[in-house]
Amino acid sequence: MKRFMPKLCLLILLSLPVLGQNAKLEKEQIEQIKSNEQYWYADKELEPEIQKALQHADDATSILETLELGIRIFFWVLTFSALAYILYFVFSKLIGNRKNQNKKEKEDFEHSGAIETKTDLENLDYPALIEKAKATGDYRLAVRWYFLLLLKQLSQKNLITFSRYTTNTQYLGQLAHKLPNEKLLEIKNCTRNYEHVWFGQYPVNESLFARLEHGFKHTVQAI
Numbered sequence: 001m002k003r004f005m006p007k008l009c010l011l012i013l014l015s016l017p018v019l020g021q022n023a024k025l026e027k028e029q030i031e032q033i034k035s036n037e038q039y040w041y042a043d044k045e046l047e048p049e050i051q052k053a054l055q056h057a058d059d060a061t062s063i064l065e066t067l068e069l070g071i072r073i074f075f076w077v078l079t080f081s082a083l084a085y086i087l088y089f090v091f092s093k094l095i096g097n098r099k100n101q102n103k104k105e106k107e108d109f110e111h112s113g114a115i116e117t118k119t120d121l122e123n124l125d126y127p128a129l130i131e132k133a134k135a136t137g138d139y140r141l142a143v144r145w146y147f148l149l150l151l152k153q154l155s156q157k158n159l160i161t162f163s164r165y166t167t168n169t170q171y172l173g174q175l176a177h178k179l180p181n182e183k184l185l186e187i188k189n190c191t192r193n194y195e196h197v198w199f200g201q202y203p204v205n206e207s208l209f210a211r212l213e214h215g216f217k218h219t220v221q222a223i
Contacts, residue, residue, distance in 0.1 A: 118162045121152050139204035140197050146216035147194040150187070153223045168195065186219045 115121050126149040133142035151171070154160045160174045168191050175184055193212055196202050204212070 115148060116164055118155065121148065121155060121162055124148070124152075126152070134209075137206075139206065139209040140202075142209065143194055143197045143204065143212055143216075146213065146220075147190065147198075150190055150216065150220055150223075153220055154187075157223060159223075183219075183222060186215070186222065190216055190219050 115124075126145055130142050130145045130149075133139070133145060151160065151162060154171070154175070155162045159178050160166075160171050172184075172188060172191065175187060179187070193215065197204055197212070
């Protein structure tokens with residue numbers, strides 16, 4: 001036991017950092033210590049018990065370092081996952097709100113039948129819009145879609161110049177010398193019926209709508 005303690009002390013001395021500016025012993029200092037008769041055992045092979053203890057210490061240190069690295073990686077992954085979820089949540093909300101807004105705008109448009117440009121006028125699916133209005137019993141809106149379909153046909157035939165600021169009377173003025181009187185009269189009748197129903201808030205039932213629809217279909221097809 002007495003021989004074991006000096007060896008252990010030397011191991012501790014050699015493994016501890018030196019306090020001060022120099023963190024390690026210089027090679028010459030180590031050799032000088034080894035040459036001292038009091039440390040005759042410095043170059044001797046360590047006892048098996050000590051070797052085993054040191055090996056266990058190295059293994060424990062390696063395990064702790066691996067565990068520390070694993071914990072760091074886990075927290076990095078957790079942090080990035082949380083950040084990714086937050087970004088996904090925020091963008092999902094923004095996209096969802098935009099979709100809801102677009103849906104509301106589309107519903108408002110389909111309910112009001114507002115047309116801003118010639119592109120709007122010519123790109124709408126009028127048969128689908130008319131059928132949807134009829135299915136919901138909104139015959140006044142169906143009449144408006146028929147009238148806009150009539151304006152589309154006239155615009156595509158270059159018989160009128162569409163503008164949201166042009167009145168129906170002005171449209172009829174543009175047609176005055178471009179169509180036979182019979183066709184012009186049919187368009188005037190459709191225009192009068194539309195204005196009476198849409199602007200006059202005249203209630204339209206299924207029976208009345210069927211008569212109005214017949215007139216619009218015939219006029220649109222005749223252009």
